[in-house]
Amino acid sequence: MTHLIEFKNVCKYYHMGENVVKAVDDVSMTIDKGEFVAIIGHSGSGKSTCMNIIGCLDVPTSGDYLLNGENVGKLSKNKLAEIRNKTLGFIFQQYNLLPKLSVIENVEVPLIYAGYSKKKRREMAMKGLEEVDIAEKYKNMPNQLSGGQQQRVSIARALSAEPDIILADEPTGALDWQTGKDVLKLLQELNAKGHTIVLITHDIEIAASANRIIRLMDGKIIEDRLITDETERAEVIGSKIFEEKEAEKEARLEESAAVDLQEDASDLDKKVEKDNKEDV
Ligand SMILES: Nc1ncnc2c1ncn2[C@@H]1O[C@H](COP(=O)(O)OP(=O)(O)O)[C@@H](O)[C@H]1O
Numbered sequence: 001m002t003h004l005i006e007f008k009n010v011c012k013y014y015h016m017g018e019n020v021v022k023a024v025d026d027v028s029m030t031i032d033k034g035e036f037v038a039i040i041g042h043s044g045s046g047k048s049t050c051m052n053i054i055g056c057l058d059v060p061t062s063g064d065y066l067l068n069g070e071n072v073g074k075l076s077k078n079k080l081a082e083i084r085n086k087t088l089g090f091i092f093q094q095y096n097l098l099p100k101l102s103v104i105e106n107v108e109v110p111l112i113y114a115g116y117s118k119k120k121r122r123e124m125a126m127k128g129l130e131e132v133d134i135a136e137k138y139k140n141m142p143n144q145l146s147g148g149q150q151q152r153v154s155i156a157r158a159l160s161a162e163p164d165i166i167l168a169d170e171p172t173g174a175l176d177w178q179t180g181k182d183v184l185k186l187l188q189e190l191n192a193k194g195h196t197i198v199l200i201t202h203d204i205e206i207a208a209s210a211n212r213i214i215r216l217m218d219g220k221i222i223e224d225r226l227i228t229d230e231t232e233r234a235e236v237i238g239s240k241i242f243e244e245k246e247a248e249k250e251a252r253l254e255e256s257a258a259v260d261l262q263e264d265a266s267d268l269d270k271k272v273e274k275d276n277k278e279d280v
């Protein structure tokens with residue numbers, strides 16, 4: 001069976017003088033059509049590097065990346081760009097809308113690259129805007145919209161050329177909590193309609209919107225779990241609350257240890273002072 005995304009021993013190494021940074025270190029995994037996968041990990045764990053490879057913005061140092069069964073690491077830059085336009089829709093933290101274009105013109109941009117006629121572009125862009133429920137703003141300029149609305153437009157743009165995969169890099173990073181939740185709900189709805197989504201985030205609560213979580217550490221996959229029902233989703237979010245409580249506890253312990261140390265130090269001061277006096 002051909003997977004939509006397949007990593008076979010994918011490595012991405014950076015040579016920094018004497019050192020080698022293993023940003024992605026021998027990763028093998030598959031993602032199939034219709035999945036909603038979150039890639040999670042701390043800063044520096046290799047998320048962006050993975051996303052760049054999945055998104056055909058970069059190629060592996062070694063190993064193979066197969067997209068729809070095609071080994072994209074072996075393609076020319078032009079061919080890579082062509083596959084990117086045809087196969088992938090991107091959503092970024094900062095929306096990246098073009099300020100001088102109206103909402104609908106922004107959504108049409110990928111369709112221009114894909115070579116659709118003007119009439120067809122309008123039609124497809126409008127459909128995209130309807131899908132994310134912001135069609136009434138089609139004539140507005142981006143700066144006339146709220147952050148959440150701009151992110152909706154950028155999602156419509158990602159969808160407009162009907163890509164096989166939507167790649168979202170911290171899509172809620174610039175939004176307030178409630179608006180962020182709405183965007184995640186929208187991604188869940190799009191997934192329920194059949195869109196394949198890969199979401200990159202450092203936050204487990206955001207990752208819990210997905211149906212599968214791949215956790216990276218030091219460029220390696222250290223966990224790959226499915227979320228099959230709402231109980232498991234709640235469990236995953238609960239683990240964050242648990243982790244936060246543990247971190248708080250640890251911080252409190254460290255604080256009280258620091259106070260103890262200070263007290264010890266001042267006891268020592270007094271003792272030294274006393275000894276000095278006694279010496280006199
Ligand atoms: N262009 C680059 N040159 C050198 N090192 C890089 C480059 N890009 C990423 N790295 C290193 O690779 C590791 C993974 O980075 P990255 O994929 O950006 O992680 P994340 O997105 O999870 O924060 C980090 O140690 C980072 O410093």
Ligand SMILES: [Mg+2]
Binds near residue numbers: 044047048049
């Ligand atoms: Mg990153």
